[in-house]
Amino acid sequence: xxxxxxxxxxxxxSIWQEKWINFLTILSISIAMSVIGIFAILIMNxxxxxxHWTRNFGVVVYLYDEITEEEKLKLKERFDSDEDISEVSFTxxxxxxxxxxxxxxxxxxxxxxxxxxxxxxxxxxTLRGDLLKPDIVMEKAQIINAFKGVExxxxxxKWLMALxxxxxxxxxxxxxxxxxxxxxxxxxxYNTIKIFFYRRKDEIETMKLLGTTRSYIRLPFLIEGFVIGxxxxxLSSGTIFAxxxxxxxxxxxxxxxxxxxxxxxxxxxxxxxxxxxALMSVMGSLIAVGKIRY
Amino acid sequence: MIVLDEITKIYDKEPVFKNLxxxxxxxxxxxxxxxxxxxxxxxxKLIYGAERPDKGEIIVGEWHVTKLKQKKIPLLRQEIGxxxxxxxxxxxxxxxxxxxxALTAHKLSPAAIRETVNNVLRDIIxxxxxxxxxxxxxxxxxxxxxxxxxxxxxxxxxxxxxPTGNMDRENANTIMGLFKDINAKGxxxxxxxxxxxxxxxxxxxVFHINNKIVEREFAG
Ligand SMILES: Nc1ncnc2c1ncn2[C@@H]1O[C@H](COP(=O)(O)OP(=O)(O)O)[C@@H](O)[C@H]1O
Ligand SMILES: [Mg+2]
Numbered sequence: 001x002x003x004x005x006x007x008x009x010x011x012x013x014s015i016w017q018e019k020w021i022n023f024l025t026i027l028s029i030s031i032a033m034s035v036i037g038i039f040a041i042l043i044m045n046x047x048x049x050x051x052h053w054t055r056n057f058g059v060v061v062y063l064y065d066e067i068t069e070e071e072k073l074k075l076k077e078r079f080d081s082d083e084d085i086s087e088v089s090f091t092x093x094x095x096x097x098x099x100x101x102x103x104x105x106x107x108x109x110x111x112x113x114x115x116x117x118x119x120x121x122x123x124x125x126t127l128r129g130d131l132l133k134p135d136i137v138m139e140k141a142q143i144i145n146a147f148k149g150v151e152x153x154x155x156x157x158k159w160l161m162a163l164x165x166x167x168x169x170x171x172x173x174x175x176x177x178x179x180x181x182x183x184x185x186x187x188x189x190y191n192t193i194k195i196f197f198y199r200r201k202d203e204i205e206t207m208k209l210l211g212t213t214r215s216y217i218r219l220p221f222l223i224e225g226f227v228i229g230x231x232x233x234x235l236s237s238g239t240i241f242a243x244x245x246x247x248x249x250x251x252x253x254x255x256x257x258x259x260x261x262x263x264x265x266x267x268x269x270x271x272x273x274x275x276x277x278a279l280m281s282v283m284g285s286l287i288a289v290g291k292i293r294y
Numbered sequence: 295m296i297v298l299d300e301i302t303k304i305y306d307k308e309p310v311f312k313n314l315x316x317x318x319x320x321x322x323x324x325x326x327x328x329x330x331x332x333x334x335x336x337x338x339k340l341i342y343g344a345e346r347p348d349k350g351e352i353i354v355g356e357w358h359v360t361k362l363k364q365k366k367i368p369l370l371r372q373e374i375g376x377x378x379x380x381x382x383x384x385x386x387x388x389x390x391x392x393x394x395x396a397l398t399a400h401k402l403s404p405a406a407i408r409e410t411v412n413n414v415l416r417d418i419i420x421x422x423x424x425x426x427x428x429x430x431x432x433x434x435x436x437x438x439x440x441x442x443x444x445x446x447x448x449x450x451x452x453x454x455x456x457p458t459g460n461m462d463r464e465n466a467n468t469i470m471g472l473f474k475d476i477n478a479k480g481x482x483x484x485x486x487x488x489x490x491x492x493x494x495x496x497x498x499x500v501f502h503i504n505n506k507i508v509e510r511e512f513a514g
Contacts, residue, residue, distance in 0.1 A: 001402060203395075206382045209344065210396045210443070211371030294343065294367040 007219035014196060014224055022228060025192045029232025030239065032181045032188065033277050037240045037269060039174040039181075044266075046174075050132070050167045059141060059155040061123040065093070067149035072121075075147060079125060084140065087126035093117050120151060134161045182280055185232075189225050189284030197221060197288055214292045221285045229281020233274030241270060295320045296341060296451065296484065301350035303336060310336050312506040313350070318499065320355075323473070323483040325493040325514060328503035334486045335379055337503065338453045341484075342374050343367045355450060372399065375444030377454035379486075381436055383428040389415070390424040393443045400447060414446045417472060433460035441469060451482045458489060466492070 001009075015022050063072065072090075079088040091099070096119035101108040125144075127137065137160060141153040197204070204217055244265060296318040303311045310333040318324045326334050339345040340352055343359055352359040357370045375396075383392050393411045402410065415421045418438045428436055437460050444452055452473065458466035470492060477483045485492065493500050493514030502510040 001398065001400075001404060001407065003399075005404075006398065203384050203387075206384060207395060207398060208368070209342070209371065209376060209378070209382065210398070211368045211374070211447075212399045213368045214365070216399050294364055294371075 003216055003219060006216060007223050010220035011223035011227065014220065015227060018196065021192055021195065022224075025188060025228050026232045026235060028188045029185055029229060029277055029281065030235035032185045033233050033236035033273050034239045036178050036181050036185075036276070037236055037273050038243075039178050040269065041240075041265060043171050043174045043178075046167045046170055047130075050163060059125045059127060059137070059144070059153060061125060061144055061150055062120045062152045062154070063122060063149050064151045065120060067121070071149040075123065075149060078147070079123060084128055084131055085125050086128050087124075089124045091122050091124065093119050093121045096121065132160065132163075134164050182276070185229070185277065185280040186284040186287070189228055189281040190288045191284075192228065193221050193225055193285040193288035196224070208292070208294055217292055218286075218289050221289050222282050225281045225283075225285025225288075226278050229277040229279070229284075230274050232281070233277025236277070237270040237273045240273070295353065295355060296482065297351075297353040298337070298340065299351045299353075301340065301347045301352065303333070303340065303345065304348045305336075309506055311347075314503075314507050315350075316501055316508055316511075318482060318484060320482055321477070321480050322499065323477045323485070323496075324499040324501065326484065326486045326501050326503060327488065327490075328509075332503045333506070334503060335455055338376070338455055338484070338486065341453060342371055342376060368399065372447065373450045375447065375449035375452045377437075377440050377444045377452070377457045379455035379459070381428075381440050383436060383439060385427060385429050388425050388427060389420060389431070389439050392428065392439055393446050396443045396447050411442075411446060414442045417445075418442045419468070434462070434465050437461060438465075438469070441472070445472070445476060449481065452476065452484070454483070454485045456486055456488065458487065458492065463491075 079085050097117050101111055145153045298316045301311050301314045328334055340347055341354055390411055394407055397407050415424050420438055441457055458469055473483050496514045498514050500512050500514045501508045
């Protein structure tokens with residue numbers, strides 16, 4: 001019989017005959033793939049979530065007291081035209097003093113002891129969210145620091161560093177979980193196909209003696225693995241879709257603003273998950289069938 | 295053509311054959327006899343590549359069996375129909391499906407498979423049993439299923455290991471008639487048997503295996 005026809009027939013027959021084992025395998029794979037999917041979405045959205053948290057991250061540029069009006073204007077022009085800077089605001093020495101007085105409230109009298117205003121004037125800059133990586137911010141700060149009239153540049157260096165480390169650890173962890181579950185998916189199918197292979201061992205031994213080529217023996221198992229993995233993945237796509245719809249529909253009022261964290265939710269993921277499931281599952285089958293020796 | 299040239303085969307340090315040589319020409323019918331444990335079944339296994347000799351060369355048709363790559367072994371076996379001494383029938387498959395198993399890797403449509411299998415079952419007088427399961431058949435009937443499976447793919451060579459061992463004389467004669475027919479159509483036939491009646495008076499070549507060699511070779 002034609003190999004494709006024979007293999008499809010044999011695989012479908014086995015899928016039907018062993019429908020409960022197959023169903024449980026599909027279910028296990030769908031759970032595993034759902035976890036992978038959720039972690040994948042998490043990885044893709046860590047950056048946007050970090051940006052969300054650091055939206056108001058600012059850099060403060062302190063100026064020398066002796067700075068000329070001309071230099072100040074030049075600096076402002078530079079900041080305004082810089083595409084990396086989304087907001088620029090100037091605080092004069094007097095404004096700064098007012099701010100401090102306001103902050104001190106009733107204790108503002110201590111300020112009266114100063115004969116001269118000790119506070120510098122400054123520019124407050126807000127950087128674009130996607131630039132908020134420690135090394136980029138540091139480089140930016142160094143460049144600005146070298147501008148004429150700039151005394152010092154300050155930003156939440158430690159905080160930014162910690163946030164960056166945190167998001168990196170989160171990504172690495174999620175990636176490791178994904179990898180582990182990927183291997184687990186392969187193993188789930190491996191187990192099931194191994195059982196089927198052993199059940200048909202006598203038949204396969206006889207087929208080998210009757211001159212049946214390797215591909216005829218292998219292909220039905222690979223197709224079965226493919227079907228199991230694909231439908232496991234499809235079920236998981238459905239689960240993720242339902243979950244995503246639920247979380248963004250507002251039905252989950254206990255978890256507001258989930259939408260703003262889920263900036264990346266590619267539709268391709270619904271196709272990628274079944275494809276990945278099928279691929280891993282076929283690999284599991286391939287290992288389960290193993291080397292065929294005559 | 296089947297040639298075994300100076301074959302030595304060792305099982306667990308104990309040689310079964312020592313420099314055994316044998317030749318059956320294409321289109322011939324030949325018989326192998328010998329006491330139990332002489333190595334008759336092993337001899338057939340060497341021919342279809344299920345066992346490898348420790349020394350010597352085996353040629354089957356255009357195949358150099360001793361040098362054959364794993365991948366090519368099924369191609370060799372597609373040219374050989376084997377009647378196994380232990381039948382190797384699958385209990386969970388019907389007679390029809392057991393016979394059709396030999397056609398798995400052949401490029402035939404399902405309709406052609408149905409026709410071919412039905413024809414061979416008719417020849418061997420088992421068509422009425424095609425939907426039965428092997429364990430519901432008598433020993434002789436089971437043996438006929440095995441013979442049908444060996445013939446169904448119209449191989450160039452038939453190797454039959456005690457094919458009439460479980461049969462009465464009448465059935466044995468029917469089976470021998472079938473072997474004669476396919477031999478007359480050009481198929482090389484090699485039959486292992488204890489039953490002298492099968493070859494006596496036929497004039498066919500008989501190889502008597504004993505003491506690790508072909509001890510006697512004569513015309514039946
Ligand atoms: N797979 C095997 N492993 C070890 N010894 C074997 C094996 N197959 C056969 N033998 C031994 O080889 C000898 C020949 O066996 P066999 O070919 O079955 O003889 P026959 O078919 O002539 O009765 C016997 O002594 C048997 O025990
Ligand atoms: Mg034997």
